[in-house]
Amino acid sequence: MKTIYLLLLGLFSVTGTIGQNPKSDNMEQEVKAVITSFQEAIAKRNVESLDQLLNKDFRVMANQFKGMDGTLLLSKEAYLKMMSEGKIGGTMYAVEFHEVLVTGHTAAVDVTFASNEEASMHLYLLLVQDTKGHWTLISDLPLMMGGS
Secondary structure, three states: OOHHHHHHHHHHHHOOOOOOOHHHHHHHHHHHHHHHHHHHHHHOHHHHHHHHEEEEEEEEEEOOOHHOOOEEEEEEHHHHHHHHHOOOOOOOEEEEEEEEEEEEEEEEEEEEEEEEOOOOOEEEEEEEEEOOOOEEEEEEEEEEEEOO
């Protein structure tokens, strides 16, 4: 009986810690901070900040963007050029996280950049972490919601 009691006590102790990975929770907060900084840099059209937040291999992949037929692909360089020319960005959005998945040194984020003044954007963002622990965005799959 004492053995069963100790076994059950041990089992409850282990199951009470499942899902409580402080490293994972911290990584999720780091990823959220990068996304929030990304949105702020877009709103301010801060190309210098964006250059630091975006991976060298960053791509925007927009399907049927603003009613166009097909898929629009933008490199980091093209994205930053459009930002500096004022063709994109300049709107402050509220960041609404739906899901943040972190596995090892990769992350997938389902997020909405919401606005009352402009069309909101639902984004699927992919991030990678380098060997020094620095997160950067590698992929942006946006979907315009409402508006133009």
